[in-house]
Amino acid sequence: MGIDQNDAVAEALRRLVSDSFATRLWQRDASLWPEPSPGGDPASNTLGWLDLPMRLSMLGQQFADLNSQLVADGFTDVVVLGMGGSSMTPLALSNLFEDSIANGSSRIRLHALDTVNPTTVSKITENLDLSKTLVFVSSKSGTTIEPLTLESHFRAAMESSPSSSMNRKNFVALTDPDTPLSERARAGEFGTWVATPEDVGGRFSALCAFGMMPAAATGINVRLFAESAARMAQRCSVDSEENPGLALGAFMASNALDGRDKVTLITSSEYSMFGAWVDQLLAESTGKNGKGLIPVTGEPVLKLDDFDSDRQFIVFKTGEDTDRLSHAIFALRSSDHPVFVIEPQSADKHEIAGEFFRWQIATAAASSLMDIYPFDQPDVESAKVKSRELLTDLRTAIDSVDLNEALAETTIHRAPKYVAITAFLPESEELTAAFADLRKAISQKTGMATTFGYGPRYLHSTGQLYKGGPQNAIVLGFVSGIYDHLAVPDESYTFGQLTEAQAGGDFMVMAEGGQKVLPVKLGVDPAAELSTATQQLIE
Numbered sequence: 001m002g003i004d005q006n007d008a009v010a011e012a013l014r015r016l017v018s019d020s021f022a023t024r025l026w027q028r029d030a031s032l033w034p035e036p037s038p039g040g041d042p043a044s045n046t047l048g049w050l051d052l053p054m055r056l057s058m059l060g061q062q063f064a065d066l067n068s069q070l071v072a073d074g075f076t077d078v079v080v081l082g083m084g085g086s087s088m089t090p091l092a093l094s095n096l097f098e099d100s101i102a103n104g105s106s107r108i109r110l111h112a113l114d115t116v117n118p119t120t121v122s123k124i125t126e127n128l129d130l131s132k133t134l135v136f137v138s139s140k141s142g143t144t145i146e147p148l149t150l151e152s153h154f155r156a157a158m159e160s161s162p163s164s165s166m167n168r169k170n171f172v173a174l175t176d177p178d179t180p181l182s183e184r185a186r187a188g189e190f191g192t193w194v195a196t197p198e199d200v201g202g203r204f205s206a207l208c209a210f211g212m213m214p215a216a217a218t219g220i221n222v223r224l225f226a227e228s229a230a231r232m233a234q235r236c237s238v239d240s241e242e243n244p245g246l247a248l249g250a251f252m253a254s255n256a257l258d259g260r261d262k263v264t265l266i267t268s269s270e271y272s273m274f275g276a277w278v279d280q281l282l283a284e285s286t287g288k289n290g291k292g293l294i295p296v297t298g299e300p301v302l303k304l305d306d307f308d309s310d311r312q313f314i315v316f317k318t319g320e321d322t323d324r325l326s327h328a329i330f331a332l333r334s335s336d337h338p339v340f341v342i343e344p345q346s347a348d349k350h351e352i353a354g355e356f357f358r359w360q361i362a363t364a365a366a367s368s369l370m371d372i373y374p375f376d377q378p379d380v381e382s383a384k385v386k387s388r389e390l391l392t393d394l395r396t397a398i399d400s401v402d403l404n405e406a407l408a409e410t411t412i413h414r415a416p417k418y419v420a421i422t423a424f425l426p427e428s429e430e431l432t433a434a435f436a437d438l439r440k441a442i443s444q445k446t447g448m449a450t451t452f453g454y455g456p457r458y459l460h461s462t463g464q465l466y467k468g469g470p471q472n473a474i475v476l477g478f479v480s481g482i483y484d485h486l487a488v489p490d491e492s493y494t495f496g497q498l499t500e501a502q503a504g505g506d507f508m509v510m511a512e513g514g515q516k517v518l519p520v521k522l523g524v525d526p527a528a529e530l531s532t533a534t535q536q537l538i539e
């Protein structure tokens with residue numbers, strides 16, 4: 001591990017150690033943070049995640065035969081319907097273990113569906129043999145609109161599929177013991193229900209059933225996760241400057257307090273969705289009351305000149321392109337940017353479990369140093385309320401601006417402002433690449449950092465930060481002018497209308513809160529439109 005021992009970082013780390021942060025954290029000492037926002041869960045109800053590494057080997061045993069049973073029962077695919085904390089870990093793992101899943105060693109593919117975009121929903125449904133698909137309905141609260149509407153969709157699709165009669169055993173519920181979803185599970189609507197721990201919040205739930213059961217279903221070795229997580233928990237439990245969670249937390253907080261609040265994570269490509277996982281953890285935990293760490297992940301490769309002095313860098317040095325990462329570390333350090341290097345103990349991908357835990361400890365520690373309560377998300381609800389209102393009046397259209405105008409307006413700004421790109425569009429490699437080019441062009445022209453997230457995924461992640469954190473973002477909010485007409489069963493609206501209402505609701509709330517929001521409507525070929533505009537920006 002390497003850390004730029006500038007004075008402030010060293011001092012912050014010493015403070016955590018001398019204040020016995022680690023001991024007090026394990027003793028569940030709520031005085032480490034300020035009080036939650038009104039209605040937020042108190043710390044005493046939210047620290048159950050500290051026990052998860054030690055419980056993981058038991059969970060591994062519980063799920064040890066799951067994959068072979070599913071294979072024997074003829075299943076070929078697992079789909080997780082969930083948002084934020086309930087889907088981020090399966091999403092990161094499906095990306096990271098893609099090769100072993102694709103080469104057939106597990107014989108079950110893993111898909112995390114965290115969108116209501118009608119094009120994506122239709123596409124994934126068409127590509128699956130539903131009779132051979134196990135559907136996880138994953139929701140801690142059991143009330144989140146996306147997994148519930150998607151569940152209705154999959155139940156209806158199974159009923160109408162000629163090859164399959166609807167089967168309860170195809171549906172698994174992951175939810176807390178006392179939720180509307182668990183009630184339906186008790187009433188027999190699901191083949192399996194696993195009760196999730198009530199004292200573990202969504203973004204801290206990677207190592208419980210939300211993350212681990214879909215992983216086990218797809219053949220990923222949870223026993224190896226348990227070993228990695230237990231090792232990291234051990235190292236993170238001591239009041240010492242060697243504690244890897246405290247070191248990372250001190251680095252992030254002291255740099256942010258020094259004006260470097262853009263936490264830029266550089267990883268090799270197979271860890272790109274781990275970046276999205278970090279987005280949720282940092283943004284929802286710290287982005288509130290006008291403060292926050294701003295995670296910049298999945299950023300295209302930039303030149304040193306394109307980084308302003310609002311940046312701090314964390315390089316996750318493992319995976320396929322460690323040479324590129326070593327080069328980046330050297331170059332960034334040579335130009336006096338603060339760099340923290342994380343090097344997992346081995347290159348084995350199962351080390352990711354320990355990394356989940358390191359980042360959770362680091363987030364708890366950084367929040368304490370920044371005087372932020374990390375276990376609530378007070379501003380997520382406001383956008384949900386507004387989108388429900390919009391769903392009752394479907395005539396309200398989003399006022400959009402022309403793409404070139406929006407970019408012209410964006411590029412007059414400079415750091416420490418940043419550009420938050422949100423896209424309520426069907427996720428694809430081509431589109432993600434087009435947005436990456438746009439991000440690069442913006443940073444090259446202005447020196448501003450950019451963030452990027454598909455909607456509604458970001459609503460359950462960076463959305464909290466955009467609404468509750470520093471009000472210095474320029475939000476480019478992309479929507480489609482043409483959403484497919486895919487009905488939500490038993491509702492008066494379609495998935496397209498739901499998507500539009502979620503976008504419109506969030507844009508309104510962000511603008512009311514003080515962010516500069518520029519909604520842009522794209523047509524049939526969004527990637528091509530973006531490429532043309534990016535080209536014009538460069539010229």
Ligand SMILES: O=P(O)(O)OC[C@H]1O[C@H](O)[C@H](O)[C@@H](O)[C@@H]1O
Nearest residue numbers: 084085086139140141144202460
């Ligand atoms: O698991 P659920 O209750 O469905 O919640 C899913 C997500 O919803 C909200 O947006 C919260 O801000 C997230 O922290 C949470 O992970």
